[in-house]
Amino acid sequence: GQNIDQPTEMTATEGAIVQINCTYQTSGFNGLFWYQQHAGEAPTFLSYNVLDGLEEKGRFSSFLSRSKGYSYLLLKELQMKDSASYLCAIGAGSYQLTFGKGTKLSVIP
Amino acid sequence: EAQVTQNPRYLITVTGKKLTVTCSQNMNHEYMSWYRQDPGLGLRQIYYSMNVEVTDKGDVPEGYKVSRKEKRNFPLILESPSPNQTSLYFCASSSPGPGASYEQYFGPGTRLTVT
Numbered sequence: 001g002q003n004i005d006q007p008t009e010m011t012a013t014e015g016a017i018v019q020i021n022c023t024y025q026t027s028g029f030n031g032l033f034w035y036q037q038h039a040g041e042a043p044t045f046l047s048y049n050v051l052d053g054l055e056e057k058g059r060f061s062s063f064l065s066r067s068k069g070y071s072y073l074l075l076k077e078l079q080m081k082d083s084a085s086y087l088c089a090i091g092a093g094s095y096q097l098t099f100g101k102g103t104k105l106s107v108i109p
Numbered sequence: 110e111a112q113v114t115q116n117p118r119y120l121i122t123v124t125g126k127k128l129t130v131t132c133s134q135n136m137n138h139e140y141m142s143w144y145r146q147d148p149g150l151g152l153r154q155i156y157y158s159m160n161v162e163v164t165d166k167g168d169v170p171e172g173y174k175v176s177r178k179e180k181r182n183f184p185l186i187l188e189s190p191s192p193n194q195t196s197l198y199f200c201a202s203s204s205p206g207p208g209a210s211y212e213q214y215f216g217p218g219t220r221l222t223v224t
Contacts, residue, residue, distance in 0.1 A: 098154070
């Protein structure tokens with residue numbers, strides 16, 4: 001089975017950098033995903049890591065260490081619209097995803 | 110426009126009255142899945158389907174049924190809804206991508222209340 005841990009809530013200031021951590025234990029691993037979910041809306045895909053290292057995509061970067069069972073999502077130059085929940089998910093088996101409970105990020109002026 | 114659609118978006122019903130939530134995708138994806146999302150519990154998978162006529166249980170299948178007669182459609186059926194099935198439901202679909210990535214595309218969600 002899978003176990004995924006991420007902080008429940010975080011607060012950061014507009015313009016700053018925030019790092020959201022995700023640790024996991026899994027019996028199978030096909031990759032680690034990050035999704036963004038605004039309140040009342042559907043999750044949307046942010047990033048995918050299958051190999052160790054950093055993947056950068058604009059203001060968002062995601063890091064993976066498979067040996068440590070650890071990932072983080074880095075958000076730079078925070079904007080108010082980045083206030084959302086960020087979901088870490090593990091891919092294992094045939095297209096299946098197991099999601100963490102999500103981290104609610106509040107960006108304050 | 111590539112999308113996953115769900116209907117209805119909102120539903121209030123009573124205990125025991127059978128209901129169906131429809132899900133349709135226009136991306137020719139093989140894989141489709143249903144999740145429920147509850148406060149403090151996150152997204153939990155109910156059922157998934159690898160292709161037409163192939164379905165399997167997720168983590169919380171009790172009280173739900175699904176069918177996959179066509180590739181594009183994956184309805185969720187609640188034969189006898191109960192109040193503990195009050196939740197926000199999401200349908201998702203995906204297909205293999207570059208580097209074995211399989212980004213899931215989510216529908217807009219169905220908010221179900223069972224009284």
